[in-house]
Amino acid sequence: xxxxxxRLDADRAYPPRESEFxxxxxxxxxxxxxxxxxxxxxxxxxxxxxxVCPHCWSAEVEWSDLGARGTLYSFTxxxxxxxxxxxxxxxxxxxxxxxxxxxxACRLVxxxxxxxxxxxxxxxMVLQYRDGPLFAARPCA
Amino acid sequence: xxxNVAIIGTSAIPVGRHQTADDAQLQVLEHEIMTRLVIEAxxxxxxxxxxxxxxxxxxxxxxxxxxxxxxxxxxxxxxxxRGNVMEVMxxxxxxxxxxDQACNDILLGRANVALALGINMxxxxxxxxxxxxxxxxxxxxxxxxxxxxxxIAWYAMDAMRYMHEHGxxxxxxxxxxxxxxxxxxxxxxxxxxxxxxxxxxxRQRPIVEPLGLYDVPPRGDGAACLVLASxxxxxxxxxxxxxxxxxxxxxxxxxxxxxxPNDMIAFESARQAAATAYEQAGVTxxxxxxxxxxxxxxxxxxxxxxxxxxxxxxxxxxxxxxxETRLGGRIPISTSxxxxxxxxxxxxxxxxxxxxxxEQLRGRAGDRQVANARLxxxxxxxxxxxxxxxxxxxxxx
Numbered sequence: 001x002x003x004x005x006x007r008l009d010a011d012r013a014y015p016p017r018e019s020e021f022x023x024x025x026x027x028x029x030x031x032x033x034x035x036x037x038x039x040x041x042x043x044x045x046x047x048x049x050x051x052v053c054p055h056c057w058s059a060e061v062e063w064s065d066l067g068a069r070g071t072l073y074s075f076t077x078x079x080x081x082x083x084x085x086x087x088x089x090x091x092x093x094x095x096x097x098x099x100x101x102x103x104x105a106c107r108l109v110x111x112x113x114x115x116x117x118x119x120x121x122x123x124x125m126v127l128q129y130r131d132g133p134l135f136a137a138r139p140c141a
Numbered sequence: 142x143x144x145n146v147a148i149i150g151t152s153a154i155p156v157g158r159h160q161t162a163d164d165a166q167l168q169v170l171e172h173e174i175m176t177r178l179v180i181e182a183x184x185x186x187x188x189x190x191x192x193x194x195x196x197x198x199x200x201x202x203x204x205x206x207x208x209x210x211x212x213x214x215x216x217x218x219x220x221x222x223r224g225n226v227m228e229v230m231x232x233x234x235x236x237x238x239x240x241d242q243a244c245n246d247i248l249l250g251r252a253n254v255a256l257a258l259g260i261n262m263x264x265x266x267x268x269x270x271x272x273x274x275x276x277x278x279x280x281x282x283x284x285x286x287x288x289x290x291x292x293i294a295w296y297a298m299d300a301m302r303y304m305h306e307h308g309x310x311x312x313x314x315x316x317x318x319x320x321x322x323x324x325x326x327x328x329x330x331x332x333x334x335x336x337x338x339x340x341x342x343x344r345q346r347p348i349v350e351p352l353g354l355y356d357v358p359p360r361g362d363g364a365a366c367l368v369l370a371s372x373x374x375x376x377x378x379x380x381x382x383x384x385x386x387x388x389x390x391x392x393x394x395x396x397x398x399x400x401x402p403n404d405m406i407a408f409e410s411a412r413q414a415a416a417t418a419y420e421q422a423g424v425t426x427x428x429x430x431x432x433x434x435x436x437x438x439x440x441x442x443x444x445x446x447x448x449x450x451x452x453x454x455x456x457x458x459x460x461x462x463x464x465e466t467r468l469g470g471r472i473p474i475s476t477s478x479x480x481x482x483x484x485x486x487x488x489x490x491x492x493x494x495x496x497x498x499x500e501q502l503r504g505r506a507g508d509r510q511v512a513n514a515r516l517x518x519x520x521x522x523x524x525x526x527x528x529x530x531x532x533x534x535x536x537x538x
Contacts, residue, residue: 014276016283047400048284073405074305076297077350078289082272085289090347093290095298095398095405103402105280107288118305134287 003032003068003135005126006109012129013084021051024063030133032126036102038064047102068124070098070137075108075116096122096137107136114139146244147375147537148383149254150186150368151496152178156332156484159362160204160262171205171260171364176217178366179258186254186368187378193368194252195224197243199235199259199488203274204266224252232278233435235259236491237521237530243369244385253371257495260364261486268360279524280397293357293438295397295525297349299406300440304351306406306455309443311351313458315342317439318355318481320467325478327468327509330493332361332484355481356439363486365496375537381503386516387424387533389417397524408448411520414529415449422533424516426450429533431473431501431511432518433494437480442466445520446474449531468509476501476509491521495534502536 018026025048028035038045039053040060047066052059075094078085085091092108094116109125110116122137154174161169183190198211207213211228215221224246231238236259243257263271272291279285279292303309319339325331337355345353375382391413398405419425426449434449436442443457451472452460460466466474477483477497480490498517500506514536521530 012287013289014287016287022283048281073402074298074302076294076301077347078291078294078297079346079350080268080272080291080348081289082276082291083269084273086269088289090350091289093288093294093298097402101402103398103400105285105288105290105398118301136288 003034003124003126005032005128007128010129011131012134013088015132022049025049026132029126029135030128034066034068034124035063036066037061045100045102047104066102067098067100069140070096070122070124072116072118072120072122073097073103074118092116094137096124107134109136109138111139144248144250145372146247146385147370147372148367148385148495148499148534149188149370149375149378149380150182151366151499152181152185153330153365153493153496154178154363155330156361156363156486156493158264160265162265171201171207171210171262172214172217174364175214175258175260178364179218179256182256182366182368186370187380188254188368188370188374190220192254193220193256194222195243195246195255196220196222196226197239197246197255197257198228199239199261199492200228200230201259202261202263202488205260205262224255232523233487233490234521234523234528234530235488237435240367240491240495241388241530243367244388247369247371253374255369256366257369257492258366259489259492261488262362263486264360264362271360285397291349293352294349296438296441297352299444299525300351300438303406303440303444303458307458309458311343312339313462314356314439314443315339316462317442318342320461321475321479321482324468324476324509325482327507328478328483330496331478331482332359333482352438352440358437358480358485361484361486363484363489363493365489365492367492367495367499381536381538383499383502384535384537385532386535387418387420387422389414389421389531390529391417392528395527397527405525406444408444408526408529411445411448411522411526411529411531414531418531418533424533428516429472429518430514430516431476433477433497434474435480435491435494435520435522436475437485439481442474442479445526448526449518449520468511473511476506476511491519494519498534502534504538
């Protein structure tokens with residue numbers, strides 16, 4: 001799945017670490033490619049991507065595409081933020097249930113025409129900072 | 142013969158601002174507080190120094206300069222013992238684990254008298270700076286913290302979901318804060334004791350929407366000491382004591398969030414741990430007279446009260462609003478003032494919850510005494526109640 005990329009003229013406040021394993025995820029994300037790991041043994045996807053399947057403990061995992069669309073399970077707006085995030089506050093974060101059956105938590109991008117609401121349809125997108133990408137979600141029709 | 146554990150003595154300093162800034166001329170030293178508390182709790186229990194064979198400490202905050210605080214304190218007290226001396230850590234569950242581990246030492250026969258104790262000092266560290274550490278404790282430090290999640294942001298999302306599913310209002314949740322402040326007004330150990338109105342609660346500035354300043358815990362310092370003993374020892378002392386009747390633990394196998402969609406606000410680990418504790422105690426939720434819940438935010442108190450069976454799903458907030466959890470209500474919750482008003486020095490918070498239950502179940506709670514309190518429930522947790530540790534306590538007089 002190809003995600004829309006929103007470019008931002010800033011560095012990430014608290015960049016994720018990358019490992020030999022997760023760098024695939026982050027470099028894909030930077031290209032707008034939205035993938036996670038899927039277990040070859042039990043065929044279940046997991047998110048965030050993991051080198052060992054948490055369900056059946058098989059280490060035979062492969063990269064597989066994720067869908068971008070989902071539903072907002074819940075959300076909040078964070079006003080009291082840690083020092084590195086304070087300049088961005090208040091900012092919205094939420095929990096998204098992807099149509100694929102994966103639940104994840106991420107930053108939310110707000111739209112004036114579609115206020116955040118539990119149950120609102122959302123799509124995953126890329127926030128492309130100067131130093132690398134983060135994934136986020138925003139309301140969609 | 143089965144051994145049983147009893148709480149026979151307690152001590153604590155009022156929750157509040159005790160930590161001194163780094164540049165203060167005179168410093169407040171943790172061990173000076175802690176040694177006095179040990180003496181006070183042991184005196185309350187009526188045992189002697191030589192009786193104590195195990196000490197389980199909560200891990201101090203990283204801001205405490207003295208490292209290996211537990212063994213340092215052994216030296217301050219010249220306290221030799223042969224059971225166990227250790228510090229435990231389990232994020233928000235830290236103090237509940239210290240209590241539980243001290244119980245274990247008695248159950249294993251390693252000690253007939255054990256202490257569960259600790260100190261949490263953090264208030265001189267600014268909130269935004271402290272959050273730089275606490276944001277790394279909940280969720281995935283790479284995949285969640287990078288988005289800006291903070292520990293209470295997860296509870297805020299519980300609140301948003303609960304309001305959506307059950308039609309609860311800000312006023313329903315806020316009534317928990319009003320009730321807790323009223324309880325705190327009657328508790329000398331509480332950090333914030335001036336009563337507040339519901340209107341004041343809902344008008345506070347937002348911290349993590351929909352939760353405002355009075356829906357979330359204040360920051361504060363605290364220290365407490367519990368003296369536990371085998372029931373044989375407790376009985377021999379001829380004073381009221383509190384028996385640990387049941388214990389349940391459950392970790393739901395997720396950290397903060399399940400990537401397999403679940404009912405996030407069911408707090409399944411609390412439900413299961415409570416079921417285990419009730420079964421061990423031979424009681425049901427209906428038998429509980431009061432509860433001290435580990436509930437950093439108003440919404441958490443509501444969700445835990447439902448998960449442990451004190452209220453039906455979706456009814457907890459309305460019940461709180463209707464006064465059922467207030468002193469004199471059907472099931473008083475957080476008579477100490479709870480984490481929102483008694484205070485939340487996180488690593489020792491559960492010690493204060495046991496102190497409150499010990500006061501109530503020994504009939505020493507004064508103006509906030511729950512009449513004829515016989516069975517009390519305490520919960521500890523970590524994450525978004527991804528793990529719960531629950532104890533049923535019984536008054537023995």
